[in-house]
Amino acid sequence: MSQHDKNNEGRRRFLKVAAGGVAAATLLGTLPRNARAQDLPPLSPTDPTASALKYTEDASKAAGKKDPKDACFNCNFYQGKAGAPRGPCQLFPGHSVAAKGWCVSHAVMI
Numbered sequence: 001m002s003q004h005d006k007n008n009e010g011r012r013r014f015l016k017v018a019a020g021g022v023a024a025a026t027l028l029g030t031l032p033r034n035a036r037a038q039d040l041p042p043l044s045p046t047d048p049t050a051s052a053l054k055y056t057e058d059a060s061k062a063a064g065k066k067d068p069k070d071a072c073f074n075c076n077f078y079q080g081k082a083g084a085p086r087g088p089c090q091l092f093p094g095h096s097v098a099a100k101g102w103c104v105s106h107a108v109m110i
Helices: 003-029 048-052
Strands: 086-088 096-098
Touching: none
Parallel strands: none
Antiparallel strands: 086 096
């Protein structure tokens, strides 16, 4: 076997692996990245993290808010869709929070 044949064989093997990698990346890219809010259980106010961050389902009843307009739906950590009653929050992975809820970690969305 000549050096030229070995190079071609290695090149073919590389191209097969690269094509397989591109196909796998394409398939993985089509999978949903975030859990849908309706699939997530609601966050309980008695959850240890929720208690520590003073989470409440109704922002109008929250004590310690700096701005009366603050609520989960306008927080930087909230990942729910506009107008949805609940959505995922980066601070409470695996749970959904009320769009009208509030916690002490509220950070105004910019």
